[in-house]
Amino acid sequence: MTSTDMNITPTTTTPEVQGVVTVKLTETKSVQIRPWKGGDRKKFKKLIRTEGSEITEKMVTDLLVYGCIVNGDSIALTSSELKYILAKIREISVSDIIEFTWTCEECEHENNESLTFDELYSPKIGNYSTTQLQGKSIKFGEIKNAKFYKTHISKVEEESNIVDMVLHIDSVDDGQDFTLDSLLEWMDDISTKEQDRLYNEYQAMSFNITEVKKFKCKNKDCDHEEDYNFEEIPDFFPPSWFI
Numbered sequence: 001m002t003s004t005d006m007n008i009t010p011t012t013t014t015p016e017v018q019g020v021v022t023v024k025l026t027e028t029k030s031v032q033i034r035p036w037k038g039g040d041r042k043k044f045k046k047l048i049r050t051e052g053s054e055i056t057e058k059m060v061t062d063l064l065v066y067g068c069i070v071n072g073d074s075i076a077l078t079s080s081e082l083k084y085i086l087a088k089i090r091e092i093s094v095s096d097i098i099e100f101t102w103t104c105e106e107c108e109h110e111n112n113e114s115l116t117f118d119e120l121y122s123p124k125i126g127n128y129s130t131t132q133l134q135g136k137s138i139k140f141g142e143i144k145n146a147k148f149y150k151t152h153i154s155k156v157e158e159e160s161n162i163v164d165m166v167l168h169i170d171s172v173d174d175g176q177d178f179t180l181d182s183l184l185e186w187m188d189d190i191s192t193k194e195q196d197r198l199y200n201e202y203q204a205m206s207f208n209i210t211e212v213k214k215f216k217c218k219n220k221d222c223d224h225e226e227d228y229n230f231e232e233i234p235d236f237f238p239p240s241w242f243i
């Protein structure tokens with residue numbers, strides 16, 4: 001490299017974040033996301049090649065989701081929000097279309113599907129409000145301590161959905177003199193019926209995605225519908241990310 005080459009790159013300007021998009025998740029929470037950069041991919045490749053250490057989901061989401069959210073450190077996402085935001089970042093970084101082929105069990109017709117992430121996930125914006133539990137008023141709201149939430153939820157082994165719900169309790173009878181443990185003990189004490197009712201109400205207030213699972217065979221002589229498992233979206237990360 002000559003000295004002339006080196007002068008090409010200015011070093012004093014602040015790099016602008018290109019292609020930032022705002023995604024609304026609840027009535028009180030929107031996040032700004034940016035596309036993946038070369039540096040993110042480099043770190044991802046390093047992560048998946050690291051031998052002798054187990055790659056956790058948290059390591060990947062910290063890198064490829066929270067790392068691409070403006071002020072990601074102060075944001076906490078539920079599991080549905082995480083899944084959706086990961087897809088939206090993929091949408092602005094790679095493509096908004098997911099393409100895949102499935103073979104019909106009945107007629108062996110090869111079906112080519114092409115759909116967007118919003119078609120696949122059908123997002124519903126959340127809106128937290130108040131409900132009742134054993135004569136007390138439970139107000140749900142956004143997570144205030146994102147760091148605590150992220151660290152805690154990644155360690156929970158049983159019923160992380162209940163822990164997630166409890167962490168979204170903003171006040172009980174307008175007071176906040178409770179601890180996470182005291183709320184979890186309360187959840188242990190109430191009937192499963194009452195807990196399910198509370199959880200269903202919390203779910204209805206939260207950001208949700210309804211995933212498309214059934215696809216109809218495109219052979220006009222066939223009525224077969226296939227349940228497609230989207231546990232792993234084909235080519236979610238381009239093949240070049242694994243080379």
Ligand SMILES: [Zn+2]
Binds near residue numbers: 108217223
């Ligand atoms: Zn068929």
